[in-house]
Amino acid sequence: xxxxxxxxxxxxxxxxxxxxxxxxxxxxxxxxxxxxxxxxxxxxxxxxxxxxxxxxxxxxxxxxxxxxxxxxxxxxxxxxxxxxxxxxxxxxxxxxxxxxxxxxxxxxxxxxxxxxxxxxxxxxxxxxxxxxxxxxxxxxxxxxxxxxxxxxxxxxxxxxxxxxxxxxxxxxxxxxxxxxxxxxxxxxxxxxxxxxxxxxxxxxxxxxxxxxxxxxxxxxxxxxxxxxxxxxxxxxxxxxxxxxxxxxxxxxxxxxxxxxxxxxxxxxxxxxxxxxxxxxxxxxxxxxxxxxxxxxxxxxxxxxxxxxxxxxxxxxxxxxxxxxxxxxxxxxxxxxxxxxxxxxxxxxxxxxxxxxxxxxxxxxxxxxxxxxxxxxxxxxxxxxxxxxxxxxxxxxxxxxxxxxxxxxxxxxxxxxxxxxxxxxxxxxxxxxxxxxxxxxxxxxxxxxxxxxxxxxxxxxxxxxxxxxxxxxxxxxxxxxxxxxxxxxxxxxxxxxxxxx
Numbered sequence: 084x085x086x087x088x089x090x091x092x093x094x095x096x097x098x099x100x101x102x103x104x105x106x107x108x109x110x111x112x113x114x115x116x117x118x119x120x121x122x123x124x125x126x127x128x129x130x131x132x133x134x135x136x137x138x139x140x141x142x143x144x145x146x147x148x149x150x151x152x153x154x155x156x157x158x159x160x161x162x163x164x165x166x167x168x169x170x171x172x173x174x175x176x177x178x179x180x181x182x183x184x185x186x187x188x189x190x191x192x193x194x195x196x197x198x199x200x201x202x203x204x205x206x207x208x209x210x211x212x213x214x215x216x217x218x219x220x221x222x223x224x225x226x227x228x229x230x231x232x233x234x235x236x237x238x239x240x241x242x243x244x245x246x247x248x249x250x251x252x253x254x255x256x257x258x259x260x261x262x263x264x265x266x267x268x269x270x271x272x273x274x275x276x277x278x279x280x281x282x283x284x285x286x287x288x289x290x291x292x293x294x295x296x297x298x299x300x301x302x303x304x305x306x307x308x309x310x311x312x313x314x315x316x317x318x319x320x321x322x323x324x325x326x327x328x329x330x331x332x333x334x335x336x337x338x339x340x341x342x343x344x345x346x347x348x349x350x351x352x353x354x355x356x357x358x359x360x361x362x363x364x365x366x367x368x369x370x371x372x373x374x375x376x377x378x379x380x381x382x383x384x385x386x387x388x389x390x391x392x393x394x395x396x397x398x399x400x401x402x403x404x405x406x407x408x409x410x411x412x413x414x415x416x417x418x419x420x421x422x423x424x425x426x427x428x429x430x431x432x433x434x435x436x437x438x439x440x441x442x443x444x445x446x447x448x449x450x451x452x453x454x455x456x457x458x459x460x461x462x463x464x465x466x467x468x469x470x471x472x473x474x475x476x477x478x479x480x481x482x483x484x485x486x487x488x489x490x491x492x493x494x495x496x497x498x499x500x501x502x503x504x505x506x507x508x509x510x511x512x513x514x515x516x517x518x519x520x521x522x523x524x525x526x527x528x529x530x531x532x533x534x535x536x537x538x539x540x541x542x543x544x545x546x547x548x549x550x551x552x553x554x555x556x557x558x559x560x561x562x563x564x565x566x567x568x569x570x571x572x573x574x575x576x577x578x579x580x581x582x583x
Contacts, residue, residue, distance in 0.1 A: 086121075093118075095374065096374040097329075097374055098374050099377070100375070100376040100377070101118065101336055101379070102336035102339075102358065102359050102362060102377075102378050102469055103339030104378040104380050104465045104466060105340070105461070108445070109339065110381070110572060111152075111337075111379060113476075114377070115152035119155075119333060122161065122332060124163075124164060124323065124332045124333065125156075125162070126165075126323060126332065127165055127334075128168040128334065128363070128365025128366035129168050129169060130170065131148075131171065131172060131175075132170070132172045132224075133228045134148060134337040149175045150165075150176065150183075150193065153335070155188060157191060158189055160192060162194060163192060164193075164322070164366065165195045165319075166196050166199065166365045166366035167199055167365060168199075168355060169196070169199050170199070170227070170228045171196075171200060172202035173246065174304075190315075194322065195312060196316075196320065197317060198244065199243045200234075201242055202226070202227050203231075203241065203259070203305075204279070205230070205263045206227030206234070207225065207281075208275065208284065209263065210230050211225045211278050212274070213229075215278075223389065226283070232354035240259070241256065246309035246312070249306055252306070263296070264295050267295055275290070275295060285304065319366065319367065327372055334373065336359070337355075340469045341461065343355075343357045343358050343361065345361070347518060348391050348523065358468040359468075359470060360468065378465075379475075380462060381477045382477065382560060383456065383478070383533075384454055384457060384481065385454075385457050386441075387453045387455070388406075392524060394490070394516075394526045394527075396455040397434030397455050398433075399430075399431075402453055412444075413439075413449075413451070416435055416439065420435045420436075423436035423439060424436040424440075425480075426484060434454040434455070435454075441454075456530065457489045458490045458516070458528070460513060461516040462560075462566070463564050471564070471566040471567060472566070472567055473569060474569065474570040475560070482539050485535045486533070486535060487532070487534070488530040488531070488532055489556070489560070490528040490529065490530055491531050493527060494529055495507050495510065495511045496526070497521070498525075500521060502517065502522070507522065513526060533552065533556050536549075536553040540573045541573050543573055545581065546571065569583060
């Protein structure tokens with residue numbers, strides 16, 4: 084995909100949004116990197132260090148969690164923004180800045196919203212304490228994102244600007260810690276100490292055996308962050324609003340619509356709205372300010388990380404339990420299932436084979452991602468809040484797959500269920516997913532089977548070069564969801580991208 088093709092696709096576009104129409108991990112980093120060459124400003128407005136994208140620095144690939152994917156264009160004067168809606172962990176940003184510096188990259192045009200939600204050690208502790216309980220586990224990354232947003236909505240949170248004002252920071256921190264210590268008194272202090280020894284929580288420097296938190300250590304650390312970052316902290320909302328129509332703006336989404344706090348499979352969601360609505364709001368804009376939104380869809384398989392419903396999951400409950408087991412890694416899977424392929428007759432092992440073929444292991448956590456077939460009822464649902472202009476990714480992973488399954492409907496097999504003023508009855512077909520756990524757990528996928536294309540597509544650069552079997556899959560996705568495939572990715576590299 085060259086500059087002429089990008090310019091043609093984005094003719095008349097000043098503000099572009101890149102979001103995910105599934106559960107994240109669909110390749111946003113690649114496309115933000117591609118479109119960053121077009122943009123003047125790249126902005127994040129949701130999530131925090133629970134996101135992950137891979138950036139290649141020289142000959143080495145590094146996983147970043149907080150800095151926008153356009154940071155490699157900093158020397159060209161492109162501005163990268165962490166917006167107001169993001170959860171900002173200064174410890175993470177300092178690690179990423181040091182990595183950039185050590186590899187010769189700059190961050191002089193990085194801007195941080197003064198009103199972004201400030202992640203503190205207590206947030207990471209609360210997150211990990213809750214995740215340690217079997218009855219409260221959501222499958223978070225442990226980065227403190229949920230507790231940060233809880234403080235925000237309970238009007239007890241801190242913002243980035245507070246690290247520039249010690250007196251205000253101290254006053255707010257005391258109030259915030261009072262709430263946390265009251266709750267934490269009911270937990271085993273040894274468990275708290277063990278969690279706070281983790282490097283993400285300062286390797287124990289923020290722990291106090293009597294008070295739980297070392298107040299002075301937290302103050303000192305965050306005041307130091309303020310001194311280092313003060314030139315980056317500003318009113319990014321006003322900056323972006325003033326740039327509308329004058330500069331090319333790229334909005335970088337995090338996670339996916341299926342994990343949106345507002346529209347996802349609640350409670351198995353993240354703590355921010357991952358749709359274009361949440362992303363625009365998170366950088367101080369309106370949805371109507373966005374000229375084009377591209378929603379990424381992984382196909383013909385899809386993935387999910389963490390807990391939560393996944394009707395098309397290969398291996399079902401067995402897969403969910405395996406992927407949720409602590410300590411399971413890519414190497415362990417390779418040792419246990421050395422020959423797993425995309426053509427296994429056992430669904431669980433086939434899921435492992437697809438995961439291996441697609442390198443489906445979390446960028447943030449290293450966890451194996453749960454794999455399943457493409458779910459069109461769920462796509463029909465998420466595009467109501469996201470985008471019907473699609474980027475289809477990961478097609479090349481299935482180059483050797485003999486039979487492709489796509490879910491086009493669910494059959495409800497549960498008891499009578501009152502759904503507002505309607506009643507779901509056993510046997511009813513559902514074409515648009517209902518993101519209610521009590522519904523989804525009884526939904527059996529209705530599949531349509533396609534023949535695989537059984538050839539490598541990575542060297543193809545035009546749609547007319549695609550095998551007829553692949554064209555049939557793409558056409559089916561478009562016609563059954565009333566969506567339009569605008570871009571197809573045939574591999575992980577920049578040039579392995581086709582504009583339709």
